[in-house]
Amino acid sequence: MTSEVFSLESQDGNAVGQSWRRTNSESKVLGTFRYTADLPVPKCLYLGVHRANQPHARIAGIETESAMAIPGVVKVITGADLYDALGENLFTGPAFSDQPPLAWQRVRYVGEPVAVVLAEDLATARAAADEIYVDYEFITPVLDVDAALEGTDYVHDELRPSAVFPDLRHLMGEHDTNVNYEYNLIRGDSETAHQKAPVTVSGEFWTPPTSHVAMENFSASAWVEEDRLDLVSTTQTPSYVRQAIATMLNLRLNQVRVRTLGLGGSFGSKMYDRLEPLVAAIAWTQKLPVRLELTREEAFVLTTRHGVAVSSRMSADANGNIVAATADVRYDTGAYADIGPRIAAKSGMVACGPYQIENAKIRSRCIYTNKPSAGPFRGFGVPQVTWSHESLVDDLARELGEDPARFRRQNLLREGDVSPVGTMMHSADFIGCLDAVTEAIGWTDPLEKTDGSWKWGRGVAVGIKAVLTPTVSNAVLQLNQDASATLLISTVDMGQGSDTIMAQIVADVLNLGPDMVRVINPDTDITPYDTITAGSRSTYHTGNAVKKAAETMRDRLIEIAAKQMGVSASDCKLVPGGVISSSSQRLISLEDLILSQFGAAGTTMTAEANFTTEWVPYDRATGQSTKITEHWFAGAAAVELGVDTRTGRIRIRHLAVAGDVGRAINPALVNQQLVGGAIMGMGHALFDELVFDQGQIVNGTLLDYQLPSIKDMPEKLTPIIVENPHRTGPFGAKGVGETGLIPIAPAIANAVRDATGIRITTLPLTPEKVLSALANRGNK
Amino acid sequence: MQISSNFTIAAQTSHVFDTLLDPKVMIKCIQGCEELERIDETHYRGRITNEVAHIKFNARFAAEITELNYPNHIRAVLNGEDRHLGSSIKVTISLNLEPTEEGSAITYQMEIALWGKLGRLGESIVRRKSLEFERDFISELSRACVQPEYTPGPALSHQEAATPESVQIAVPPAAPTSHPLAAASRHIGWFAKLLAFFRRSR
Numbered sequence: 001m002t003s004e005v006f007s008l009e010s011q012d013g014n015a016v017g018q019s020w021r022r023t024n025s026e027s028k029v030l031g032t033f034r035y036t037a038d039l040p041v042p043k044c045l046y047l048g049v050h051r052a053n054q055p056h057a058r059i060a061g062i063e064t065e066s067a068m069a070i071p072g073v074v075k076v077i078t079g080a081d082l083y084d085a086l087g088e089n090l091f092t093g094p095a096f097s098d099q100p101p102l103a104w105q106r107v108r109y110v111g112e113p114v115a116v117v118l119a120e121d122l123a124t125a126r127a128a129a130d131e132i133y134v135d136y137e138f139i140t141p142v143l144d145v146d147a148a149l150e151g152t153d154y155v156h157d158e159l160r161p162s163a164v165f166p167d168l169r170h171l172m173g174e175h176d177t178n179v180n181y182e183y184n185l186i187r188g189d190s191e192t193a194h195q196k197a198p199v200t201v202s203g204e205f206w207t208p209p210t211s212h213v214a215m216e217n218f219s220a221s222a223w224v225e226e227d228r229l230d231l232v233s234t235t236q237t238p239s240y241v242r243q244a245i246a247t248m249l250n251l252r253l254n255q256v257r258v259r260t261l262g263l264g265g266s267f268g269s270k271m272y273d274r275l276e277p278l279v280a281a282i283a284w285t286q287k288l289p290v291r292l293e294l295t296r297e298e299a300f301v302l303t304t305r306h307g308v309a310v311s312s313r314m315s316a317d318a319n320g321n322i323v324a325a326t327a328d329v330r331y332d333t334g335a336y337a338d339i340g341p342r343i344a345a346k347s348g349m350v351a352c353g354p355y356q357i358e359n360a361k362i363r364s365r366c367i368y369t370n371k372p373s374a375g376p377f378r379g380f381g382v383p384q385v386t387w388s389h390e391s392l393v394d395d396l397a398r399e400l401g402e403d404p405a406r407f408r409r410q411n412l413l414r415e416g417d418v419s420p421v422g423t424m425m426h427s428a429d430f431i432g433c434l435d436a437v438t439e440a441i442g443w444t445d446p447l448e449k450t451d452g453s454w455k456w457g458r459g460v461a462v463g464i465k466a467v468l469t470p471t472v473s474n475a476v477l478q479l480n481q482d483a484s485a486t487l488l489i490s491t492v493d494m495g496q497g498s499d500t501i502m503a504q505i506v507a508d509v510l511n512l513g514p515d516m517v518r519v520i521n522p523d524t525d526i527t528p529y530d531t532i533t534a535g536s537r538s539t540y541h542t543g544n545a546v547k548k549a550a551e552t553m554r555d556r557l558i559e560i561a562a563k564q565m566g567v568s569a570s571d572c573k574l575v576p577g578g579v580i581s582s583s584s585q586r587l588i589s590l591e592d593l594i595l596s597q598f599g600a601a602g603t604t605m606t607a608e609a610n611f612t613t614e615w616v617p618y619d620r621a622t623g624q625s626t627k628i629t630e631h632w633f634a635g636a637a638a639v640e641l642g643v644d645t646r647t648g649r650i651r652i653r654h655l656a657v658a659g660d661v662g663r664a665i666n667p668a669l670v671n672q673q674l675v676g677g678a679i680m681g682m683g684h685a686l687f688d689e690l691v692f693d694q695g696q697i698v699n700g701t702l703l704d705y706q707l708p709s710i711k712d713m714p715e716k717l718t719p720i721i722v723e724n725p726h727r728t729g730p731f732g733a734k735g736v737g738e739t740g741l742i743p744i745a746p747a748i749a750n751a752v753r754d755a756t757g758i759r760i761t762t763l764p765l766t767p768e769k770v771l772s773a774l775a776n777r778g779n780k
Numbered sequence: 781m782q783i784s785s786n787f788t789i790a791a792q793t794s795h796v797f798d799t800l801l802d803p804k805v806m807i808k809c810i811q812g813c814e815e816l817e818r819i820d821e822t823h824y825r826g827r828i829t830n831e832v833a834h835i836k837f838n839a840r841f842a843a844e845i846t847e848l849n850y851p852n853h854i855r856a857v858l859n860g861e862d863r864h865l866g867s868s869i870k871v872t873i874s875l876n877l878e879p880t881e882e883g884s885a886i887t888y889q890m891e892i893a894l895w896g897k898l899g900r901l902g903e904s905i906v907r908r909k910s911l912e913f914e915r916d917f918i919s920e921l922s923r924a925c926v927q928p929e930y931t932p933g934p935a936l937s938h939q940e941a942a943t944p945e946s947v948q949i950a951v952p953p954a955a956p957t958s959h960p961l962a963a964a965s966r967h968i969g970w971f972a973k974l975l976a977f978f979r980r981s982r
Contacts, residue, residue: 053861053868053896110895133863138870297900691903693781694870694893698902 015507016731019668020514023499024262036234036261037219037293044221044291045074047282048117048125049298050132052107055143055370055695056155057136059105059114066131067117072124076132077282078115079104085285089248094240094272096180096337097162099373101278107136108155108335109372110696111301116282118290126295141370141695145309145330148178148367155335155368156180167617168341180333181341181366183348185623187420188359193324197315201395205388206762207745209307209332209374210688211300211705214494216264218299220275222282223289228255231280235260236270236492237532238522244273245280256280258524263494267680268376269303270494271534272339300700304690305377306343307332308384310351314392320402322393322411325352325420329364329385336373340366346466347381349421349618349628353389354430354464355411360420362623370695378680379738380535382465383745387763390461390746395759404750405438405460405638412462422624425632427734429724430462433636433658436720440656441638449755453646456653457755460638463742466629467735468535469615474528475545477506477553478604483590485512486604487549490522490530491542496737497669498538502546504665505730509550510557511576528608536633536735539665541611543730548609556607560597561588631726634660635739637678637747639714643755645774648767650686650752652714659739662726674719674740681744683708686764706764781903783890783910787918790883791925797851797877799925822846828860832898833905837862839869852877867896 027033064076079102083090090104091097103114115132119125140153148155158175161168171180194200220233229249235241238258246256263270275292282290294302312327329351333340348364364385397407412430419425438444438460449456476488485506493499503517520527530542554574561579562569571582578589594603618625640654657678664670687706691699699705719740725732745763753759758773789796799805807816816826822845829838841860848854854875861868875888893899894906 051866053866053899055895110899130864130866136868138859693899693903694895696893696895696899698900700900704902 015504015512015514016665017663017667018504019666020500020504022497022669023493023503023519034261035216035264036232039232039259039261041221041232041291042223042289044223044289045118045120046122046125047279047290047292048119048122048127048129049113049292050115050117050129050134051298051301052103052110052112052114052134054107054136054138055110055141056139057107058139059103059107059134060137061135062115063133063135064115066133067128070119070124070128070131072120073117073128074120075118075286076115076128077118077286078102082281082285086248086281089250090281091160092244092248092273092277093162093337094164094339095162095168095341097160098156099273099336099338101281106139109301109370111298111372112335113278116278118282118286118288122293142178143369143371143692143695145307145332145367145369148369149330154178155370165342178368179365180337180368181344183345183362183364183623184621185349185351185360185362185421186621187357187361187422187624188324190324190326190359190361193359194313194315194326197323198318199396199399200313200315201392201399202313203388203392203395203759203761205310205312205391207308207384207387207684208689208763209304209371209692210377210684211304211690211700212267212269212377213702213705213707214263214265214267214269217296218270218275218294218302219292220279221289221291222279222284224283224287228257229280229284231256231258231276233258233260233274233276233279234263234270235274235276236263236266236494236534237272238492238524239490239529240272240532241276242524245276248277249280249284256524259522260492261521262499263492266494267378268380268534271376271532274302296702297700300690300697300705301372303338303375304334304372306340306374306381306384308381310385310388312351312388312392314352314389314396316396316400320400320407320410322355322357322396324359325355325357325389326361327351327363327385327388329362331364331366331381332369332371332374333366334369334371334373337366337368338373338375340374343376343381345618346468347385349623350382350464350466351385351389352420353386353393354413354419354428354462354634355393356413356417357420371692372697376534378677379465379741380468382463382738383681383684383742386461386463386742387746387749390463390743391749391759391761394459394461394746394750394753405434405443408460408462409434421618421628422626423628424626427662427724427726427729428464428632428634429660429722430464430634430636432722432724433634433660433720434460434462436658436722437636437638437656440718440720441640441654443638447640451642454642454644455755456640456642457751457753458638458640459747459750459752459754461636461743461747461750463633463635463739465536465633465738465742467540467631467633468532468537469613469628469630471531471537471541472610472612473530473541473545474608474610475542475549476528476606476608477546477549478606479510479553479557479590479594481591481594481598481601481603483512483516485510485517487517487519487546488527489519489542489546490524490527491538492522492533493519494533496538496673497666498533498542500669501539501665502542505543505546506550508731509547509554511574536737536739538735540631540726540729540734541613543665543733544728545609545611547730548611549607552609553605553607556605557590557593561593564588564593564596631729631734633735633739634722635742637681637743639747639751641748641751641755643752643770645756648770648774650748650765650767650770652682652748654716654718655682655714655744656718656720657740657744658720658722659736660722660724661736661739662729662734663723663732664721665731665733667721670721670736671719673736674721675717677738677740678717678719678744679708679713681741682712682714682748684741684763685745685748686712686766689764781892781894781906783892783907784888785914786885786887788880788882788885789918789922789925793877793879793884794851796884796886796925799921805924832909833901835865835898835901837865837867837898839867841869862898865897867894867898869894869898
């Protein structure tokens with residue numbers, strides 16, 4: 001694989017726009033970096049989890065005697081024990097309060113925690129968990145979204161929306177349904193437009209559930225200190241976890257402390273309620289220090305990406321304008337809703353793509369089934385609908401005899417256009433991304449289409465996603481007397497480089513050099529509230545809060561300097577080395593400035609800032625909103641690949657991926673995000689799939705679950721940064737974590753179609769599937 | 781996981797059906813089946829030990845006949861569980877017998893759900909093992925149908941075992957029997973096929 005060589009050297013001048021070396025890069029490479037599981041905690045009892053071996057059943061009884069008889073076992077706790085202690089508070093979840101940390105009365109998926117053993121060591125805890133026996137009464141399971149919609153078996157007796165999202169309250173108490181949320185987008189008259197259009201294409205699309213497979217596995221420890229609960233956990237949402245645990249245990253927020261260190265990857269898996277409710281409930285109710293470390297097999301059933309079925313249509317007029325789009329989107333959210341209802345809405349609103357379409361009808365539903373709970377995954381459900389609309393757009397272009405790239409270019413949303421969801425587009429350069437990737441792979445160059453058994457082709461796709469809105473970010477900045485700075489934020493660096501980005505923002509505003517800004521790991525006792533670290537939101541949201549805090553600090557320094565120098569504040573300017581008076585050219589270093597201000601060495605100055613975004617909630621009937629989101633992400637991918645018609649194998653010769661990032665705070669990190677997203681997207685296109693049989697994951701090990709390896713990389717991978725400064729972003733910047741992933745799978749499938757003439761609508765594009773499609777075409 | 785197949789046995793349909801329903805014969809045909817007990821007209825229970833992909837299990841099971849049309853059709857549901865392994869199985873089987881010139885044509889469909897540690901072995905392992913079981917079981921069933929004084933012998937090796945489609949043992953068919961449904965339902969041999977999953981591998 002070839003790629004651009006990134007400059008990692010620090011350079012003089014402004015920090016923003018420089019490829020500063022990633023914070024902690026050396027310790028991560030050397031293996032000395034301290035992850036969350038390495039954080040010293042009190043001596044804990046280990047938890048071993050007994051998990052359900054039924055997809056849906058009533059718990060008739062639990063036998064724990066054999067487990068308790070094992071030396072080293074201290075206790076066995078069941079869901080009934082926790083319910084007795086906590087009542088209905090036992091049920092947590094970001095959208096619906098439907099998930100108990102241990103199953104209570106019913107199990108709803110294979111692998112659901114039913115009981116835990118507390119033991120003096122990990123091996124004993126796990127061995128004893130195997131000795132627990134649960135007597136089940138079988139209930140007919142709901143195993144896929146279509147059965148969930150058509151059948152009369154229900155995963156839950158009634159819906160239980162949480163208090164987090166007020167717009168879900170109307171669902172409280174609904175019963176006899178597996179649909180926990182439905183988003184509808186209606187614009188114009190799509191049915192009439194379809195009927196009048198000369199060209200219509202349609203398809204049944206499927207993206208399977210996949211696993212996040214972050215390298216760092218899950219762990220959590222909790223213990224009680226007087227009237228407080230301490231929790232150390234691999235979470236990317238410490239502020240949310242504090243709120244959830246406080247509610248569950250009926251504690252004040254200041255009675256719960258949540259800490260996390262840098263994570264070794266997450267991709268959405270470490271969001272919201274994972275291990276935390278269980279270890280917190282055990283520690284608090286038993287007043288014992290406890291620790292839970294998952295095995296890799298357990299991680300496979302903890303959370304997944306949503307499997308999604310999409311039935312969709314698109315129509316165009318004779319002039320090549322897309323005139324109508326409809327889609328029925330069904331998200332398989334598994335046994336518990338997690339954030340699925342939000343995913344169904346946020347992705348449903350972009351299910352017809354980044355195109356000027358006057359007539360659109362989208363129905364996006366989040367549906368319970370008896371499978372492990374699906375939650376957020378890099379892209380927040382959008383890659384699954386992009387798989388549908390970018391396949392259809394390609395087919396539409398080909399039906400019209402148009403070049404797929406040119407056809408997209410004609411129909412893409414431009415600055416000032418109103419999107420199908422009713423929100424005006426701004427600061428999202430779809431055309432720039434499209435042009436960049438097609439140029440990179442030589443889209444218009446001649447291509448030898450056949451080489452022996454190999455067929456070669458090119459494909460392109462465009463992606464759109466809305467940033468999470470509304471959200472809240474806070475930053476507290478301490479400037480120390482020696483001109484070093486300490487930044488307190490609750491953004492979690494999980495490999496995306498947020499600690500480096502935030503340090504650069506502070507350094508740029510205050511004219512500080514590399515290593516002069518230290519970012520504190522999230523600790524809810526110390527670092528301020530931040531909604532979540534997810535959805536590519538941190539650079540924009542937390543970055544804005546950080547920039548505002550730094551600017552407040554800068555203004556305060558200038559005020560102090562002006563007072564000390566006897567000039568007006570407007571005469572002073574912060575420059576490298578201190579504050580300078582324009583009229584007198586006198587320079588006061590920051591060290592001297594703060595020393596003289598407080599009269600003591602080692603003092604600190606503190607500034608804080610908040611950045612909150614707002615939205616206009618969408619109309620419940622039509623899904624329309626004049627401001628559905630703070631901003632949009634734009635990305636595109638183009639690929640040149642070969643298909644071996646003898647084996648079905650796909651070989652990628654060149655993959656180009658572009659993202660409009662507003663402005664790259666750190667170009668090296670942006671490129672790495674684009675490349676990382678593209679490789680993960682390639683995995684989803686060709687390899688990743690959680691295989692279920694009757695509710696049982698049958699490939700839930702790293703031996704069986706297929707991920708792309710180094711030998712599967714494209715021969716050439718080109719990340720392209722498109723900079724179209726965002727009008728309200730920090731230095732014009734916005735996020736990039738998901739942009740590189742979203743269009744990859746359809747770009748690859750479109751290239752397969754270009755090479756072979758075959759449209760495959762289900763992922764992944766395995767050799768077996770490609771060969772079958774080729775054979776079926778031959779038979780016809 | 782769904783498995784379906786068909787095979788022929790050179791014996792009269794009613795005799796094959798009787799044999800399938802004869803617990804004294806079938807319990808001997810299925811290696812690893814250590815207990816088999818009839819509870820009432822349609823319910824049974826038992827225990828079997830076995831090994832799949834080096835995982836040993838000791839599973840108790842219960843079965844229920846849900847449809848029976850002598851001597852042509854039977855449908856049943858089996859639920860088994862190994863407490864120590866934390867694994868459970870549910871099998872729904874539908875089996876049909878039709879007379880042919882060669883004897884009896886048997887077709888069956890099974891819907892198999894394996895949950896827990898055994899379920900994580902994956903379909904390919906279970907399916908491969910099931911084909912081995914099928915070969916052995918058909919071989920034993922054929923012997924039982926054509927030998928009046930059948931006593932189970934050592935199971936055939938994979939190389940020795942006939943493929944399902946080729947099982948045709950040339951012996952005279954047994955005499956037709958008149959068999960009331962009520963009597964048939966007392967027998968349990970039919971779910972030997974289900975229990976074949978648990979047969980000890982060699």
